[in-house]
Amino acid sequence: MLKKERHEFIMRQIHLHNRVLSADLVQLLSVSEDTIRRDLQELFESNQLHKVHGGALSKSYQTSYDDTDVYAREAKRMIAKKTIPLIREGMVILTGGGTTIIELMKQLPENLHATFFTISPFVAIELAKYVNVEVILIGGLFSQNSQVTYGSNAINQISEIKADLCLMGTNAIHPEDGLTDVDWEINHLKKTMLKSSSKSAVLCISEKMDISSRLKVASLENIDYLVTELASTDEKLEKYRVKNLQIL
The missing domain is CATH 1.10.10.10 (Winged helix-like DNA-binding domain superfamily/Winged helix DNA-binding domain)
Structure with a gap:
C-alpha cells in the first residue's frame, strides 16, 4: 500500500x-x-x-471549545434532533462523551429541568449553560484518548445511580456483535452505565455501522434505542431490527 x-x-x-x-x-x-x-x-x-x-x-x-473540525457534523446534528424527544422533564440522565453527545447537549430545550450525570468534562461544560439542569461530573482517572473519566472510582459511582436514560456514543456497532470497543477500561465503564439505566440510547453515525471491535460492550437486544442520521426505513438498518430495539 x-x-x-x-x-x-x-x-x-x-x-x-x-x-x-x-x-x-x-x-x-x-x-x-x-x-x-x-x-x-x-x-x-x-x-x-x-x-x-x-x-x-x-x-x-480534543476539545468542545473549538468544534470547527467536527467530523460529519451535519449527521451528528440530525442525530441530536432525533434524540431530543427521548429527554423529558425531571429525568435523571447518564451520558458518555464524544462529539455526538456534545452536539446533543447544545440542542437541549432551553428551559429543561433534569439531572445529568456524565463522565465527560466537556459534556458537563455544555450542560452548565442550562439554568435548570443539575450537572454531576463523575470523578476518576481521566483518559487522554477517550476524554472521559474512568477506573474503579468512576465505576463505583455509576453503579450507585438509578438513571432513567443512558445516552451513549459508540466506536462500532454490528448486527451480530452488537456494541464493541477497543479499550478495556472504557468497555467496563460502558457496561456499568447500561446496567445503571432503565433505558439506553446509542447515538451513532451510519459510517460506524457494520463495524466490530475486539471487546464486546452489549448485544443489540440490551439497547432500547438506536439513533442514526438515516431515515428509520433505510435498508441499511433492516438487519438491526431486533426485539426491544427501537430505531429512530
Whole structure:
C-alpha cells in the first residue's frame, strides 16, 4: 500500500472512531511500527491529527471549545434532533462523551429541568449553560484518548445511580456483535452505565455501522434505542431490527 493510501486509511479510522492505536494500525495495514510512527508524525505535522502516547486523536475530539473540525457534523446534528424527544422533564440522565453527545447537549430545550450525570468534562461544560439542569461530573482517572473519566472510582459511582436514560456514543456497532470497543477500561465503564439505566440510547453515525471491535460492550437486544442520521426505513438498518430495539 502506498503512503498516500495509508494516510487516507488512518484518517478514515480517526474520523470514524475519534482515536486510533498504533498497535491496531500495524495489524490492519500489515506494516512495521516504525512505518506507522512516521505516518502519524507526518499527519501530525500537516495538522490533521493530535499525537498521543500509543496512537492519535481526532482534532475535533480534543476539545468542545473549538468544534470547527467536527467530523460529519451535519449527521451528528440530525442525530441530536432525533434524540431530543427521548429527554423529558425531571429525568435523571447518564451520558458518555464524544462529539455526538456534545452536539446533543447544545440542542437541549432551553428551559429543561433534569439531572445529568456524565463522565465527560466537556459534556458537563455544555450542560452548565442550562439554568435548570443539575450537572454531576463523575470523578476518576481521566483518559487522554477517550476524554472521559474512568477506573474503579468512576465505576463505583455509576453503579450507585438509578438513571432513567443512558445516552451513549459508540466506536462500532454490528448486527451480530452488537456494541464493541477497543479499550478495556472504557468497555467496563460502558457496561456499568447500561446496567445503571432503565433505558439506553446509542447515538451513532451510519459510517460506524457494520463495524466490530475486539471487546464486546452489549448485544443489540440490551439497547432500547438506536439513533442514526438515516431515515428509520433505510435498508441499511433492516438487519438491526431486533426485539426491544427501537430505531429512530
